[in-house]
Amino acid sequence: MTEDELIGLFGRCSNRGRWGADDELGTLNYITDEKRRAAAALVRTGRAVSIGRDMSTVADRVNTDPVRHRMLYDADPPVSALDSFELSTHGFALTHLDAITHVFWQGQAYNGQRAADLLSPAGLRSGSVYAQRNGIVTRGVLLDVAAVRGVPYLAPEDTVTAADLTAAEEHAGVRVESGDAVFVHIGLERREADQGTEDPAARAGLDADCLPWLHEREVAVYSGDCVERIPYPSKAVPLPLHQIGLVAMGLVLLDCPRLAELVAACEETGRPEFMLTVAPLRLHGATGSPVNPLCLF
Amino acid sequence: MTEDELIGLFGRCSNRGRWGADDELGTLNYITDEKRRAAAALVRTGRAVSIGRDMSTVADRVNTDPVRHRMLYDADPPVSALDSFELSTHGFALTHLDAITHVFWQGQAYNGQRAADLLSPAGLRSGSVYAQRNGIVTRGVLLDVAAVRGVPYLAPEDTVTAADLTAAEEHAGVRVESGDAVFVHIGLERREADQGTEDPAARAGLDADCLPWLHEREVAVYSGDCVERIPYPSKAVPLPLHQIGLVAMGLVLLDCPRLAELVAACEETGRPEFMLTVAPLRLHGATGSPVNPLCLF
C-alpha cells in the first residue's frame, strides 16, 4: 500500500457523521439489543473464560509503567484489609479498552473533532471511555491466523493481512458480521513462553489493508494478541489501527487480551464464537479503562 | 437477636472447610457452569443495564476518598490522550467487589485463617479478589423491599429483616436459589435525590437475621443499595454482613451498586431476574476491585 493509499483510508473508512455530530460510541453503534440477545443465545455449556491479563506491579520491558498497589493501614489489630492502586491505562501490559478519542492524527480526533478541543486537564470532553459505560455485550469471533498459517506463532516481523482474516474465517467456518468483536490470534503467549517477553518495538501485527475489511464487516470491537505491525512502514501513519481505526472509524479497540485460554476453549468446544462481555469502569473523561473481559461458551 | 445469638451465627452460618482448606472462592462455589448457562438463557430482549456508580473525583461525605484522575503529558502537539488514576476500593462511593478476606473478626478471616497470616505489604496471601478473576456470571434477582413495604424508600433508621426478603420474593414471584446474586432495593437513590447525600453513619440496612436466610438459600453474591444496618446494635459484631458474611460464610459482597435503573428495567419487563456479569480486575492480593456490573434482560 502506498503512502497515498494509506492516507486515503482515512476517507475510505470514515464513519464521520454516520451516527450524528455528537456521537461518542463509534462502532459500538453496531451493537443492538438483538445483537446482545443473539450473543447470549450462543451460551451452551456455561463455561467462562477470563481473557484479562494479570495486572503486574513489576516493571519489565513491556510493563514499563506497572500498577502500583499499596496495602493500607487500618487499625492495630486490623479489622479489615484495605489497599489502593494506581495505574496508567495504555501500553502493552494491561488489558484495556481504548476511548475512541484516545489517539489523534494531525490534530484530528474521531468524528472531525480537534484534539485541542477535546483535551483538558479534567479529561476528554468527548469520546472518553465513559461513553462505553453501559458495557459491551456481543458475539466474539476468534480469527486464528496462527492456526491458518500452520504455525504455533508468528514472528515479530510478520504482518497479518486482510487475506489472513478471510482465511481465518473460512478456516473456522464463520463469517464476521455487523456488531461482532473479532479476536485475532497470532500466538503471542506461546512465543513469549519460548522466546521471552517480546520487544515492544518489533511486534507482529495487522497491515492497514485489514482496516477496510473491518470497516466493511462493521466490526464493533477489534481485539487480538497483536494490533498494527510495529514498526509500521509509513511515516505519515505509523499506527494505522489506532490512527485510522480510532480517528476515522471510531473503532473500539480492546488491547492486550490473553488469548491462549480462549483459543483452547474454542478448540475444545469446536466453536469459534462466544458471548463476550466487557465492562469498563465508569470514569468521566478517561482515555481508556482496564478491563477483565469474559467469554462464555 | 441477643448478642449471644448474633455471635452464634458465626457457627450457624459457617462454611469453614466446606470447599476445602485452601478455598478462596467462598460462596462463588455455588455458581456452576449450569448456573451460568441458565443465567444466559434468561436473556430475552438483549437490553443491558449497567449498575456501576460513576467514579467521582470530588470529595463529599460519602465519597471521602475520591478517585484521583490525572491527564498526562504526551507530546506537543499531542498524538494521544493519556491518563492515570488512583483509587482505594472500599467505602460507600465506589461500586466494588469485596475480597472474601477483606474483613476480619477477632483476628479471624474466612475459612479459619488468621488475619495476621493473610496480610502482607504485598497484598492478601489468600482470598484476595484475584481469586474471583474468572468473573461472576449468574442469575441476579431483585428483592424490592421498598416496593413490598409500599414506600419510595426506607428511612435511615429502618432495618430489613429476613421476613422482608421472603416477602420480596413472594411479591416478585421468584424464589432465590443456590448460586443466585440477590439485589436488595430500599430506594436509596430516590431518598438521596429527595434528601441529599446520606449520612454514612446512619444507614438503613439488613438485620443479622438475613444471614441465615442467605446461607440457607446458598446465595452466591449479596448486593443492594444497603448492606447491614449502621449503626448496628451490637458491640461484638458491629458489621454483621461483613463480619459474619465474609468471615463465616465467605459470602461475596457486591457493594454500592446503582439500583434505580435496574428496578425500572425489572418493572418494565415484568421480570425480577436477569443475567448478571461482574468482572473484577485481575490484581494479585487486592482487597477488592472496582467493577461495573452488567445486567442483561
Add this chain to the structure above:
Amino acid sequence: MTEDELIGLFGRCSNRGRWGADDELGTLNYITDEKRRAAAALVRTGRAVSIGRDMSTVADRVNTDPVRHRMLYDADPPVSALDSFELSTHGFALTHLDAITHVFWQGQAYNGQRAADLLSPAGLRSGSVYAQRNGIVTRGVLLDVAAVRGVPYLAPEDTVTAADLTAAEEHAGVRVESGDAVFVHIGLERREADQGTEDPAARAGLDADCLPWLHEREVAVYSGDCVERIPYPSKAVPLPLHQIGLVAMGLVLLDCPRLAELVAACEETGRPEFMLTVAPLRLHGATGSPVNPLCLF
C-alpha cells in the same frame, strides 16, 4: 503600561544568553559563595522561622488538588509506621519552588528554548528544579508593602507597583542587592483570617512594572504572599511574573510562603534581613518542588 510596553519587557528584562546557552540556573547565578557567606553572617540570635505552609490533604477553593497521604500496612502487630504521599507541585496551596522552565510564553521557554523541545513524558529536559539541587542559601529581605501603606492587608483588587517596592526598602532601611531573595508582604494571612480563604481568581499582586525593578536589582528569588495581580489586565501576558519572570529572566519563584511569622520575627528583631535556606528535592525533570524554607535571624 500598554500591551506593547508589557510585551517589550520580554526584551528589556531578558537574561537570554547571559549565563551561556546551556544555563539552567537563571537568576540563581547571582548567588555566589560570598553571598552565602554574607547571608550566614546575618545570623545573630539563632532564631529559626519556617515559612512553609502546612501541606493539606483537604480540598478547598485554593487547595484544589490536595496532597494525598496514605498510611501503609506494615505488619500485625506493626513494627513501624509507614506511609506514602502524592502531590502536584503548583497552585496556591503548597509552598514550592518553580522550575525556571515551568511556564512558557508563545511556545518559548527560558533562554530561547522551545517548549516542545523541553517537554517529555519523563520530565523537563532542561531547566527543571533538579538544576536547583544544590539549594538556595542567600540573604532574604522583607518588603512589607502592607506596612508601608499602613494597612493590615491589601484588598484582592490591589496592585503592588515598583514604587511600592522602593518605598518598602526605604521603610525598612535596606537596599535590595544582587543575589537577594525578596519577600513581598501584603498581609494575605491576616486577610484570610478576617475574610476566609481567598478567591484564587481575584488576587492582589504585582504590576509588571516590578519586573524591571527585580531585573535591575538582580534579584535571585522572588517570593511573597502575592505574585502577579490576578486577573491581570492583559490578553497577551496574563501572568507577567511567571511569563516574563521565568521565560525572559529565569527568575526563580518561591511561591506561596507563609509570611506572618516571618514579619513578626523581622519586627521583633528590628531587622528586615535574614539568612534564607531553601532545598528542593532532587527530582530529575521536575517542574517544581515542595519546600519548607527556613529563615534564620
Add this chain to the structure above:
Amino acid sequence: MTEDELIGLFGRCSNRGRWGADDELGTLNYITDEKRRAAAALVRTGRAVSIGRDMSTVADRVNTDPVRHRMLYDADPPVSALDSFELSTHGFALTHLDAITHVFWQGQAYNGQRAADLLSPAGLRSGSVYAQRNGIVTRGVLLDVAAVRGVPYLAPEDTVTAADLTAAEEHAGVRVESGDAVFVHIGLERREADQGTEDPAARAGLDADCLPWLHEREVAVYSGDCVERIPYPSKAVPLPLHQIGLVAMGLVLLDCPRLAELVAACEETGRPEFMLTVAPLRLHGATGSPVNPLCLF
C-alpha cells in the same frame, strides 16, 4: 554485647519524660538558638554541598519502591509544565528524616507511648515528622570511620563501634557535643562504584555500643552512609539504631545521605564541621519526609 545488655540499653539510653510527657521533638531538644547561631558562625567560604540523593524513578534492589513521577497534561499548546509525584519515604534509596515514632519495639514507641494509640489511617497522632517542621539547623560533624581505618570503604560485614566513633573524633580533632548532627562515613558510595549496588540484606553499620555514646554526647541527629549493622546479631532487637535510637532516645535519624562530596569538602577545607540545614516537608502525621540536606562551609 549480650542480649540482656542490648535490651538494657532501652533503659540506659532512655529519654522518656526528659522533655515532658507530650514531647514530640526528642533529641532535637538539644538544639538551641545558641547552637544554631554557632552553626552559622562556622560558615567561612559560603561553599554549599547538597547531600541528598537523587530521587530515582527506576526500581533496583535498593530502590524497591521508586518515586513515581508523572508529567501532566496542561493545554494544547502547553502554557506550562506540570507534574505530580508519589513516594513512600523510607527504605535505603531516598534521603529522608525519620519521624521519631516511625519505629516501634514490642508495641512501644517514643516517650512510653503505645504504637496502637499513635497509629491511625490519617497519620501518626504524635511524634510525626510534622513535629520537626521548624527544620534542623545545627553543627554537622563528619566522623570518617573509613579514613580512620585507612580503607576506602568498609566491607558489608563490618561493624562500626563506639571506639571507631571516638577514634574518628580524635582523627578529626573535634569533639561531638550536645546538639550536634553526626555523619558517620564508611565509604559506601565508593564501594558501590566498585562493587555495584549494595545488598540491603547485608549492610555494614553501627554496633549497639554506639548508642550510649550518642546518648552521652547528646547527639541531636544521627546520619551516615550506614545505620545499624544488618543483619544484626540479635533476635530481640534486630534494628538497634531504629529501635533503641527512636523508641528509647527519640534520636532523630537522617537516613541515606550522599556523603562522598561532603567528605571531599571536609578534606579540602581541612575542617570536619559545617553548618547543617535540613527542612522536612510540613505534612501532618507523616512518618518521615524526603529531604535535601545542605551543608555550608
